[in-house]
Amino acid sequence: MSKTLFDDIKKSLVELDDVKVKELIQKALEEGVSPMEIIEKALRPAMVEIGDKFEQGEYFLAELVVAGDIFKEVMDEIIVPELRKRGGEVSKLGTVVIGTVRGDLHDIGKSIVASMLSAAGFEVVDLGVDVPPEKFVEAVKKHNADIVGMSALLTTTMLEMK
Numbered sequence: 001m002s003k004t005l006f007d008d009i010k011k012s013l014v015e016l017d018d019v020k021v022k023e024l025i026q027k028a029l030e031e032g033v034s035p036m037e038i039i040e041k042a043l044r045p046a047m048v049e050i051g052d053k054f055e056q057g058e059y060f061l062a063e064l065v066v067a068g069d070i071f072k073e074v075m076d077e078i079i080v081p082e083l084r085k086r087g088g089e090v091s092k093l094g095t096v097v098i099g100t101v102r103g104d105l106h107d108i109g110k111s112i113v114a115s116m117l118s119a120a121g122f123e124v125v126d127l128g129v130d131v132p133p134e135k136f137v138e139a140v141k142k143h144n145a146d147i148v149g150m151s152a153l154l155t156t157t158m159l160e161m162k
Helices: 003-014 018-030 035-055 060-086 108-120 131-143 154-159
Strands: 094-100 122-126 147-151
Touching: 003 018, 003 035, 003 060, 018 060, 035 060, 035 108, 035 131, 060 108, 094 108, 094 131, 108 122, 108 147, 122 131, 131 147
Parallel strands: 094 122, 094 147
Antiparallel strands: none
C-alpha cells in the first residue's frame, strides 16, 4: 500500500474528520492492509501529532476529546473486529484491568490505552470512571488480571492510586 493512504488516514484524524477516517481505513483494509499496520503507520502517529498540537496550544481539550472519541470508535467498530475476523481470535497476551480512580471522571487517555491494549492482543476489563479501590481489587481477583492500569488526570485524585 502506498504511504499516501497512511498519510491521508493520519491527516483525517488530525483534522478530526471521523467520516473520512473510517472511509480511508475501510479502503486500506479492502486493499489488504493489516489492522496493526494501520495502527502503527497512521493512527498512532496521528494521536502523537494531536498530543503535540495540544502541548503547543494549537489544540485544546475539546479537540483532544473529539480525537480520543474518533480513535476509540475506529478501534472498537473497525480495527478490533477486523483483527478478530482475520485471525479468528485476537491472541491473548494477558488480562488488563483498567479504570479511572475514584473522584476523577476523565477517561480519554484511559480509553485510548484500553483500545491499544485490546488491539495488541490483551483482554481488557474497563471499569470506567470514578472507580473505588475495592472495585479494582475485586476485578483483579475475578479476572485473574496480569496488569492493572489506573488513570488519574487530576492531581487531587492521584492519591487514590496508593
